[in-house]
Structure formats: structure tokens, C-alpha cells
Amino acid sequence: MRMSVLLVFLCYAITAGAFHNRVFLGSQSIAISSARSPISVLHAMSDSIIDEDSSVSKFSGAGPVQVDMNIYNLPFETVLEEWTANMVPATPMQEEGIYLGAKNSREHLVDVVQVEFPRLQDMGLGIQLMELAGGREDSLGITIVEGLVEGGSAENSDILPGDCITKVAVRKSSSTSAPVDITAGMDLTETVEESAVTTECLGYDATVSAIVSLPPVSSEGETFVLTLKRLRRKPKINLTLQYPPEMNEPDVKLELFAGENLRRSMLVKGVKLNDALSRRFDSGGIGDCGAEGTCATCAVKIVQGGNLCNPRAQQEAQILVKRANWRMSCKTIVGYGMKEGSMTVRVSPRQWADGS
Numbered sequence: 001m002r003m004s005v006l007l008v009f010l011c012y013a014i015t016a017g018a019f020h021n022r023v024f025l026g027s028q029s030i031a032i033s034s035a036r037s038p039i040s041v042l043h044a045m046s047d048s049i050i051d052e053d054s055s056v057s058k059f060s061g062a063g064p065v066q067v068d069m070n071i072y073n074l075p076f077e078t079v080l081e082e083w084t085a086n087m088v089p090a091t092p093m094q095e096e097g098i099y100l101g102a103k104n105s106r107e108h109l110v111d112v113v114q115v116e117f118p119r120l121q122d123m124g125l126g127i128q129l130m131e132l133a134g135g136r137e138d139s140l141g142i143t144i145v146e147g148l149v150e151g152g153s154a155e156n157s158d159i160l161p162g163d164c165i166t167k168v169a170v171r172k173s174s175s176t177s178a179p180v181d182i183t184a185g186m187d188l189t190e191t192v193e194e195s196a197v198t199t200e201c202l203g204y205d206a207t208v209s210a211i212v213s214l215p216p217v218s219s220e221g222e223t224f225v226l227t228l229k230r231l232r233r234k235p236k237i238n239l240t241l242q243y244p245p246e247m248n249e250p251d252v253k254l255e256l257f258a259g260e261n262l263r264r265s266m267l268v269k270g271v272k273l274n275d276a277l278s279r280r281f282d283s284g285g286i287g288d289c290g291a292e293g294t295c296a297t298c299a300v301k302i303v304q305g306g307n308l309c310n311p312r313a314q315q316e317a318q319i320l321v322k323r324a325n326w327r328m329s330c331k332t333i334v335g336y337g338m339k340e341g342s343m344t345v346r347v348s349p350r351q352w353a354d355g356s
């Protein structure tokens with residue numbers, strides 16, 4: 001389903017009108033209202049430096065990333081099939097708009113990557129683009145990176161084929177010396193000026209027009225700062241659950257995604273969690289605390305893969321102080337730090353001969 005090779009914008013003299021072999025992929029993959037005018041999608045230049053959402057943290061409860069996320073990259077052929085554009089209503093995190101998404105959002109995630117590299121005087125950006133969807137009146141579409149041009153500004157950057165460029169900024173910094181305090185001498189002030197265009201969910205022509213609208217090189221030392229969206233698979237945890245030997249239950253194998261809560265995932269999958277021998281840690285009675293982390297009736301013993309979980313917080317550590325490998329499953333996040341691997345966990349650890 002390769003559409004066509006689209007053009008490289010090597011210099012800013014190229015105009016969008018020069019591209020004739022435009023691709024029409026139909027609009028079925030873009031769930032948007034066609035009433036939008038092109039003006040509202042061709043985002044205006046912005047002089048401000050906008051903080052980007054910090055990457056994966058917003059996709060899961062997995063905590064700060066502890067691995068190189070590039071291990072979860074998808075093959076280019078998969079990415080071609082996976083990009084989609086969704087109309088997203090306003091949330092506290094972002095405005096209403098059309099955003100890139102993964103078709104298979106259960107298995108895949110859209111990560112945000114920022115790269116910065118020097119702006120070469122005569123070479124332009126040097127990114128080869130390819131349109132996956134477009135040809136619409138309203139300029140909406142999906143345009144991805146197909147490759148990097150030899151000798152171009154982006155040549156040695158970490159941009160990968162299949163990435164979508166969502167924002168291109170040019171940064172200039174200039175240092176000026178200003179007297180601040182006689183005794184402290186001269187103070188060096190650095191001012192950073194940024195011009196940026198956003199290009200998320202634009203077709204090829206609109207993407208190129210936006211980029212060529214950036215101001216021409218005016219001084220040495222300018223940099224490009226690109227925000228990209230990159231599709232990745234979600235890290236997985238293979239979990240083996242063992243029941244006490246007396247229960248004669250076969251092991252249960254579950255596949256969880258990084259960031260999932262252990263107790264909730266077990267309950268959702270119908271795993272029997274109730275430990276008949278356990279008394280509530282807090283009251284000594286029966287029943288559970290409803291995942292408050294006070295009763296410890298959902299405790300499990302991690303036989304293997306404890307390093308894939310979040311660390312115990314103070315309350316859990318105090319309650320389970322004599323049980324080094326036990327966790328309250330209600331307070332356990334698997335795939336913490338976006339790690340993946342396999343875990344073996346014993347349910348109802350009090351009923352095992354070597355219970356502790």
C-alpha cells in the first residue's frame with residue numbers, strides 16, 4: 001500500500017504548488033468533520049515555546065521511564081498500517097482537535113519524541129516525507145517521515161522512518177551582556193527566540209507549506225527543534241500465577257501491559273484472590289479494604305520478576321516488614337518504568353508450606 005514517494009524539501013525556495021503527484025487515499029481513516037476550514041488547520045506561527053506533554057507518562061501508570069523506549073519501536077511496514085487520525089474532544093491535557101492515534105490502541109501507543117539539531121545554512125531540513133492520507137479540501141491528512149536526506153540538517157538526528165512530525169521550531173539564541181550589579185560585574189543573559197509551526201494531521205502539501213513558512217536562516221547557530229510522534233508497542237508482562245498446592249489448581253498465565261495494577265488485572269481476568277486464611281492486618285476481621293492498602297488480604301508472593309514492579313511505599317513496607325518478597329497486589333504496578341519481562345506470583349501465600 002505504498003502510495004508514492006513524495007518530495008524532499010531541500011530548500012525553502014520550493015513551493016507547495018510544485019507537487020503534482022499527490023496521493024489520494026480517501027478520507028475513511030480520518031474521522032473528522034469536513035466543515036472545518038483549511039485556515040483553522042494550518043496552524044498559525046507561534047513565537048512562544050510550548051511545553052510538550054512529556055512522552056509516555058501520560059499513557060499509563062508505569063511511572064518514570066527506565067528503559068530506552070526505542071526497544072519498543074514497530075517495523076516501518078506496521079507503522080504504515082497503524083497511523084490514524086482521531087477527532088478528540090477537549091480534556092484537561094489538551095484542546096479539542098484532530099490528533100494522531102494508533103489503530104490498535106490496545107497494543108500500541110503514540111509516544112512523543114523531541115529532537116534538536118543544527119540548522120544548516122544551505123541544506124534545509126532534509127527530511128523526505130510521504131503522505132499516508134490526504135488530498136482533502138481541508139488539508140487534513142497523515143504525513144510521515146520516509147527517510148532522511150544525505151547532507152541535510154536532519155541527517156544525523158534520531159528521526160526514524162514512520163515518525164510523524166507534529167511541530168517544527170527554529171530556535172535562535174543570542175547572548176547579550178548587560179550590567180546588572182556593579183559589584184557582581186557583567187551578567188550574561190541568553191535570549192531564546194523561537195518560531196514554530198504545528199503540522200499534526202496535515203496532508204503533504206499543508207505540511208510542506210507550514211514548514212516553508214518558517215523564517216529563513218538569519219544567523220549562525222540556529223537549531224531545529226522537532227516534535228515527533230512515534231508509534232510503539234506497549235511493553236508486556238507475562239505473568240504466571242501459582243495457587244497453593246492443596247488447591248489443585250493449574251497455573252494461570254496472564255498477559256498484562258506495563259502500568260497495570262496487579263490486583264485489578266487479576267480480578268478483571270477472574271482470578272481467585274480470596275485468601276481464606278488471611279485476617280485483615282488492620283482490624284483482624286474478615287473482608288477486604290477495597291484496595292486501600294491497609295488490610296493485606298490481597299498479598300501475593302513474588303517468586304520471580306519483583307524488579308518489574310514499582311517499589312513498595314512506606315505503608316506497604318511497614319505492614320509487610322517481615323515478608324521481603326510479598327506485595328499487596330492492590331499497590332503493585334507491573335512493568336514499572338515501562339520495563340517488560342516475565343513474573344511468577346504465588347496467590348494466597350499464607351497457604352504455602354514455606355509461607356513466608
Ligand SMILES: *[C@@H]1O[C@H](CO)[C@@H](O)[C@H](O)[C@H]1NC(C)=O
Pocket residue numbers: 236237238340341342
Ligand atoms: C511472553 O510470552 C510469549 C509467548 O510465550 C513470548 O513470545 C514473549 O516473548 C514473552 N514476552 C516477554 C516479555 O517475556
